[in-house]
Amino acid sequence: MTSSAMGTAKLNSHELQFALLRHEHERSCFKGFRRGKLDIIAEILLFCEQNKTKTSIMYNTNLNYAQLKTHMNSLTAQGLLIKKLNKYATTEKGYRFLELFAQLNDLLNEFTT
Numbered sequence: 001m002t003s004s005a006m007g008t009a010k011l012n013s014h015e016l017q018f019a020l021l022r023h024e025h026e027r028s029c030f031k032g033f034r035r036g037k038l039d040i041i042a043e044i045l046l047f048c049e050q051n052k053t054k055t056s057i058m059y060n061t062n063l064n065y066a067q068l069k070t071h072m073n074s075l076t077a078q079g080l081l082i083k084k085l086n087k088y089a090t091t092e093k094g095y096r097f098l099e100l101f102a103q104l105n106d107l108l109n110e111f112t113t
Helices: 003-032 035-049 052-062 066-079 092-112
Strands: 081-084 087-090
Touching: 003 066, 035 052, 035 092, 052 066, 066 081, 087 092
Parallel strands: none
Antiparallel strands: 081 087
């Protein structure tokens, strides 16, 4: 497999994982689901597929400014997000977190069904 084909496969894998996470998020909102820290982190990383400002992240992930600031500082310090020109984007390490998070959710769903 060429490197460009691998990149395309990786992108398709990301898109698939993101679609699954979005679906799970939409389903959980209707159940009165309470988000945990990992759910919030995944939402931020998912939303930051493209460069986003703090304000748009705050509104789209339904966090107050203090919560957002804490998460953003932690995620950038851990290398899951990168800040460029006052906008944030998910890094490769962040994408890896999303993939593992989706896999973990799949495993947990197997136990609850």
